Amino acid sequence: NAGVMQNPRHLVRRRGQEARLRCSPVKGHSHVYWYRQLPEEGLKFMVYLQKENIIDESGMPKERFSAEFPKEGPSILRIQQVVRGDSAAYFCASSPLRPSLLHFGNGTRLTVT
Amino acid sequence: KNEVEQSPQNLTAQEGEFITINCSYSVGISALHWLQQHPGGGIVSLFMLSSGKKKHGRLIATINIQEKHSSLHITASHPRDSAVYICAVDLNTGNQFYFGTGTSLTVIP
Numbered sequence: 001n002a003g004v005m006q007n008p009r010h011l012v013r014r015r016g017q018e019a020r021l022r023c024s025p026v027k028g029h030s031h032v033y034w035y036r037q038l039p040e041e042g043l044k045f046m047v048y049l050q051k052e053n054i055i056d057e058s059g060m061p062k063e064r065f066s067a068e069f070p071k072e073g074p075s076i077l078r079i080q081q082v083v084r085g086d087s088a089a090y091f092c093a094s095s096p097l098r099p100s101l102l103h104f105g106n107g108t109r110l111t112v113t
Numbered sequence: 114k115n116e117v118e119q120s121p122q123n124l125t126a127q128e129g130e131f132i133t134i135n136c137s138y139s140v141g142i143s144a145l146h147w148l149q150q151h152p153g154g155g156i157v158s159l160f161m162l163s164s165g166k167k168k169h170g171r172l173i174a175t176i177n178i179q180e181k182h183s184s185l186h187i188t189a190s191h192p193r194d195s196a197v198y199i200c201a202v203d204l205n206t207g208n209q210f211y212f213g214t215g216t217s218l219t220v221i222p
Contacts, residue, residue, distance in 0.1 A: 033210070043199065043212040056208035091156060099144035099163070099203045104156040 002027070005074075006092050006105035013082045013112050021077040021108045025094030029103070032075045034060075034067060037089040037107075046090075049075060082112045116140050119200050119213035126220050132187040134216045136200030139181065143205040147174050147185050150197040150215070159185070159198075190220045 005024040013019050025032050034046040045059040049069040057067065064082075069075040079086055089109050093102040118137045126132050136145070147159040160167050160174040162183065167174050171190075176183040187194055200213040 035210075035212075042214040043201070045210045045212070048208045058209060089154060093156075098208075099161065101161045102146060102148075102158045104148075104158065106155045109154075 004092055004094050004103050004105035006090075006108050008108060009106065010109045011111070013110065015083060015112060016081050019079040019082050019086070019110055019112075021079075021090050021092075021110070022074045023077070023092030023094075023105055024074040025092075026096075026103050029094035029096050031095045031098055031100070032069050033093045033095075033102070034075075034077050035091045035093070037091065039088070043091065046077075079110075082110075084112050086110060087112045115214070116211040117200055117202055117213040119198075119216050121216060122214070123217045124219070126190050126218070128191060128220055128222050130190050130220075132190050132194075132218065132220075134185045134198050134200075134218070136183045136185070136213055137181060138183075138200075138202050138211070140202065140211065141205045142202040144203040145176055145183050146201040146203065146210075147183075148199040148201060150199060152196070156199075187218075192220045192222050195219050 007022050030051050032049045035043045037043050047060045047067045048056040052071050064080045066078045089107045091107045092105045116139050120135045144161050144163045146161050149157045162176040171188045173186040197215040197217050199215045202211050
């Protein structure tokens with residue numbers, strides 16, 4: 001069974017470009033979470049989604065960031081008009097229900113130049 | 114003030130030592146998670162606890178709900194246990210997770 005798959009593993013964007021981060025949860029998992037880890041800092045919750053629904057996006061910046069988890073296909077975290085401060089590791093996790101043990105992807109390391 | 118506090122922040126141990134990492138939290142929770150993050154950055158879930166104690170191999174996790182405290186123990190530590198150990202809490206109200214800042218463990222051969 002495949003675990004949580006995130007791609008790309010590394011992403012370099014120039015200021016002002018868009019970044020799209022993808023997360024395919026474990027098969028059968030309907031709960032997806034996105035977290036951000038800034039350099040030298042701890043993990044921070046961003047958003048919690050179930051299929052086609054955003055359950056809680058209270059950890060996400062109000063502007064430029066959006067997330068979706070469509071009926072078909074991976075969950076997408078989208079960052080528009082990236083700035084240097086967006087440089088971080090973005091982790092996705094999934095679970096079959098809540099609360100439940102989390103399965104993490106390997107993360108996407110975003111670098112904004 | 115952080116909702117989740119871990120101690121110690123850094124820990125160096127000799128191979129074979131018994132290790133304890135502590136986590137205190139200040140909010141009502143439905144579950145507490147212990148995570149392991151290796152130098153390459155990948156994160157592995159070790160335990161999810163809502164009461165009592167769990168054991169997996171050389172790892173033991175305990176939680177005291179009344180005292181809002183959890184401990185992660187590693188018996189017979191090994192250099193491959195070197196990693197950052199992170200405590201996270203799943204709130205019983207709302208949908209947030211709160212994370213501790215992590216304990217960086219180095220086990221010396």
